[in-house]
Amino acid sequence: MAGTGRKWLLFLLSLIATILIITLLVDIFEKQQEARLTYIKIKELQPGEPDPAEWKTNFPQQYADYMKTTDTETLFDYSKYGRYGGSEAFSKLEKDPRMKRLFAGYAFGIDYNEERGHMNALNDMLNIKRLGDKKPGSCMTCKSPQVPLFMEQYSPAEFYMTPVKELVEKHDFKHSINCADCHDANTAEIKVTRPAYMEAMERRGTPVSGDDHDRMRTNTCVQCHVEYYWQKDDNYLTFPWDKGYTIESIEAYYDEISFADWVHAESGAPLVKIQHPEHELWSTGIHARGDVGCVDCHMPYKREGSVKVTDHWIRSPLMNLTNACLTCHREPENEMRDRIIEIQDRTYHLLDRSETAIIDMIDMIVAAQNAGATDEELTEARSFHRKAHIRWDFISAENSMGFHSPQESVRMLGDAIDYARQGELSALKLVHKYGGTLPAKKSGDLSMLSK
Secondary structure, three states: HHHHHHHHHHHHHHHHHHHHHHHHHHHHHHHHHHHOOOOOOOOOOOOOOHHHHHHHOOOOOOOOOEEEEHOOOHHHHHHHHOOOOOOOOOOOOHHHOOOHOOHHHHHHHOOEEOOHHHHHHHHHHHHOOOOOOOOOOHHHHHOOOHHHHHHOOOEEEEHOOEHHHHHHHHOOOOOOHHOOOEEEOOOOOHHHHHHHHHHHHHOOOOHHHHHHHHHHHHHEEEEEEEEEEOOOOOEEEOOOOOOOOHHHHHHHHHHHHHOOOOOOOOOOOOOOOOOOOOOHHOOOOHHHHHHOOOHHHHHHHEOOOOOOEEOOOOOHHHHHHHHOOOOOOOOOHHHHHHHHHHHHHHHHHHHHHHHHHHHHHHHHHHHHHOOOOOOOOOHHHHHHHHHHHHHHHHHHHOOOOOOOHHHHHHHHHHHHHHHHHHHHHHHHHHHHHHHOOOOOOOOOOOOOHHH
């Protein structure tokens, strides 16, 4: 009887083990099948469909995540995530009145706001005071998925030449950055939709067409988060990368074609307004060397059930440290946050000092002009103003407060301060030459410069 009981016990245990193994295998199989489904195609979308609501049926989770970019300051706790950037559209001119003088004579000295999330981009652009009635379509290139549709129907050149006001009123541009800017509507394949980027890469000998999936994930961001200008004769949007991505390369490109966005109203220097050179700064940093791209940090993978998906709530990595940073950096979250904020604080400190130095230089150039210095005599000082300004603005306009490449940011701002002080000294010599009056010094003592 005892032997029979043991046999029944072994049989029962074997049966339970078999059932558990079968259940586990079925669960694994179901999860494997689920993981293969990137999305379920329920409805057919029009190629380049610009309305994100139309994508919602096929991509409900991505749509829900992306719509979070419409929220603003309620999502950004500055006490927790740092003091720089965010999604609150505050006035940079009110926060830092010195910018009114740094951009004197240019539209950015009239209205300059912090940007909000992608879903607010179009409205924010249309409501800025500096837009005017004749602003070309060039400045709207990255603000709407309707841009590629217009370019396909007409041409990129036609789009660049068409005023923004006409695009909005006549062609009903109303959708802000969304799904179609980066994806094929029916395959979800990642794609580049802006010709200026493709043209720039062709000129560099590294066409986008040869890039793999990982690189394409970065390309979709790079096509817009860059420095650019439009050519004076036809407003054709162009990236100044022919000589490279560094500030010296971009500066050399602009100097070679004698390009300036405006002449400074006080100093008379021909200056360049840098836009948002995230890609250029990132390309000089350690993350670029490690092939860590924009999406890895700003749209990291997350789990939805058994499926690994890209998080479409595009935001600062500071708001999502576990997924954005700690998959690579094995350290406590608080330590990671402190490291990032320390980098940004250091950058901001130098940014502040460079602004002070540039303002001092402007004051001295004005004093030299008032004393009677000629344009020829002021050429050197104005050249230093151009050099200092483009380096300060490169970091000021870039959206990571130095984090994308900390050492390069510090180097660039150090050079900006140096060039500004050289420009101040050059103008000071002219003030002495003509017996002019020195400006009221607010940031330091002129006695050393006077010797």
